[in-house]
Amino acid sequence: MLESNTTPLPTIAKSHNNVSNSDDESNLYLFADGSCPDLTIAISAPGKVILHGEHSVVYDKLAVAASLGLRTHLTLNEQKSYQGQQGFIKIELPELGLIHTYNMIDVQNELLNKQLPLTKSAAQFNWEKPNLINHEELLHMVEEFVNKNSGSTPLSHHQQLSLYSLFYLLTGIFGSLNVPLKSFTLKTETNLAISSGSGSSASYSVTIAAALIQYLRLKAVFIRIKDVSKSNYKSSRVWCTSLKKFDDKELEIISNWAFLAEKIIHGTPSGIDNTICTYGSIVEFRKSTGPKQLNLCEFRLLLVNTKVKRDTKRMVKNVLVLKQRHPEIIDLILNAMDEISKNAISCLRQLNHFHVSNEWDELELQLWYDKLGELTDMNQHLLQALGVSHPTLDSICSICKSAGLYCKLTGAGGGGYAISLIPPHITEEQVVKLTENLQSQGFETILTKLGGPGVTID
Ligand SMILES: Nc1ncnc2c1ncn2[C@@H]1O[C@H](COP(=O)(O)OP(=O)(O)OP(=O)(O)O)[C@@H](O)[C@H]1O
Ligand SMILES: C[C@@](O)(CCO)CC(=O)[O-]
Missing domain, CATH: 3.30.70.890 (GHMP kinase, C-terminal domain)
Structure with a gap:
């Protein structure tokens, strides 16, 4: 279990009129009824270029790659549910011509409330351990959900892959959590050409993993949940040294989740794309040893x-x-x-x-x-x-x-x-x-x- 000893916290709610400062010391802001404000998250991640080593990197040869100035931008906005209105998750992927709203109840019943398929016992898993997910089984669960709940117009192959990755990450990260979800809209937009070698899929996967982890951090902080895990999973506290950036441990977790989403889109990724899109910079990379920053101009x-x-x-x-x-x-x-x-x-x-x-x-x-x-x-x-x-x-x-x-x-x-x-x-x-x-x-x-x-x- 990771201990938290951190947190001078959010600036986000400071400007919120209806919010009262309930804890001067930790600088937390909540509504008078103890609930937290509707959260808004903006995340971006770069695309990448491989200078040398594409394809050979899959076979553990050395590659050299760098992040690009072109980025994928994601916004996640919690939405108010009005009386009588069902909770929802609205997904907007404009580059793929996709806008679809899913019922929160369906997401809960068919994904989040189900036991996560794992390679070890639930007692050993929490959101920090993506490598314990039984990939094929979780993917199967998510495919069934997406294919059943995405409306009557058939999805294109690209739309399917993007939705599988998104709900895979949502389920993988939030499936073991005891964190109540409100309705939200999630939208990604990108300056990258899709399917063109500049890492659009990794950039997309990294922004989603990062947004969900940031969402968890904000929720845990605002609602002050001590142990964020459901009772049958390994306990986990959310630590955060800053809500404005991710620390090294969080970056590693983001990259590892994005790698699993990349498996859905790529099949057998080497890991270079999710690594560059997470850490940026110019790096040398070998699959078995990971990235090494090159510190170049x-x-x-x-x-x-x-x-x-x-x-x-x-x-x-x-x-x-x-x-x-x-x-x-x-x-x-x-x-x-x-x-x-x-x-x-x-x-x-x-x-x-x-x-x-x-x-x-x-x-x-x-x-x-x-x-x-x-x-x-x-x-x-x-x-x-x-x-x-x-x-x-x-x-x-x-x-x-x-x-x-x-x-x-x-x-x-x-x-x-x-x-x-x-x-x-x-x-x-x-x-x-x-x-x-x-x-x-x-x-x-x-x-x-x-x-x-x-x-x-x-
Ligand atoms: N902005 C985006 N919104 C939604 N889905 C996206 C977005 N960008 C990429 N994708 C997903 O990634 C897939 C493209 O991945 P693919 O690996 O073929 O291309 P690439 O990542 O651009 O290229 P490379 O892997 O060679 O760098 C698309 O089919 C789509 O599913
Ligand atoms: C072709 C490839 O080497 C690079 C894709 O950007 C595949 C991979 O490393 O996962």
């Missing part, structure tokens, strides 16, 4: 959207099938990718040293950027050999090459984004010329920087 990055949609789950499966058919050859390719990531990290470190220390001459700097570019080029060709490129990606790489830049796919490939790191010796005019050329051929371009914050409470 900001590098300019061009994203080019092929607008060819693809599905990560299918791309990962295709590589597996190829590996089963040609194990020796594919293993060599995956090992080469591992070496490319190692070499690329050395180049990035060296370039970072030049930038930070200001000890470089033009030629030396260009030499290291060229070395990094050649690695990019090699990786693109290896990814092509794995069958995960696309003619449109290949032609974007050629256009970039003719402008003196190296380019590769990012994420699962098969379409989605191509990426190109922009060295400092490439001028603004050269970048504009290139992006205009790409746009004239129908491609969307985004100029951004690598790295930046992970999940935040906004």
Whole structure:
């Protein structure tokens, strides 16, 4: 059990007119009748780019990846239920054209009040332990609920996956909790292109896991629940050092829940996407050892959207099938990718040293950027050999090459984004010329920087 010894608490309700300060010392604010105000939560999480190591990372090879400035934003607003009105959960996913309202009673009866399927006894489980969930059984329970309660219009495949992930997280996190739920609306919006390699699904999963955990923290604080677990589950207190940000332990729990949601969308994720979307920054990542922050300065990055949609789950499966058919050859390719990531990290470190220390001459700097570019080029060709490129990606790489830049796919490939790191010796005019050329051929371009914050409470 985690002990709480914390909490100078919320600013949220301070401005609330009808709220009285019931506890000066802990700074808690409640209505006169002891209930808490309608809670509002805003969370955002970044998308990601994989510089090197997509697909090979699934087989425990080294990858290097970074968060993006583009983010998914989520709002969760508790709603007043008027007399006679049934409690509800309203889900709005505008990017998927989905708005649907679920009855709270159905959510309670078919999900939250049921015994959670676990791999160990309930006495060992609480919301902090997502790895004890029996994934297939919980997913099955959630699929039945979503398919039964989502109205008469058939859901698209994307809508299904997003709703399964959402109710999976709600049930997994709140199913063992003794925390009363009010009606609420949950809405996500994103600046990321969906199914394009920039981690839209992980960004979505991380915002939901984080919002639900923030909801729990606020509830526990406002209602002052000491042990938030139902009596048959492992007891748990909510600790929080700040309601404005998550601490390391909470980030780890968020990332672990998001990983399970990613399993629903991706099948067999390596864990790199949920890790980057949770922690942000530029990191090296190996599945068996986890992330290591690289502490690098900001590098300019061009994203080019092929607008060819693809599905990560299918791309990962295709590589597996190829590996089963040609194990020796594919293993060599995956090992080469591992070496490319190692070499690329050395180049990035060296370039970072030049930038930070200001000890470089033009030629030396260009030499290291060229070395990094050649690695990019090699990786693109290896990814092509794995069958995960696309003619449109290949032609974007050629256009970039003719402008003196190296380019590769990012994420699962098969379409989605191509990426190109922009060295400092490439001028603004050269970048504009290139992006205009790409746009004239129908491609969307985004100029951004690598790295930046992970999940935040906004
Ligand atoms: N803003 C969003 N709202 C609802 N669902 C989303 C949102 N963003 C992503 N998703 C879900 O994620 C799925 C896309 O995941 P997929 O892994 O194929 O693409 P990606 O995450 O953009 O790419 P990659 O995994 O290569 O980075 C969609 O089918 C949808 O279910
Ligand atoms: C293709 C892949 O390597 C990256 C998807 O962003 C899959 C994964 O690591 O889970």
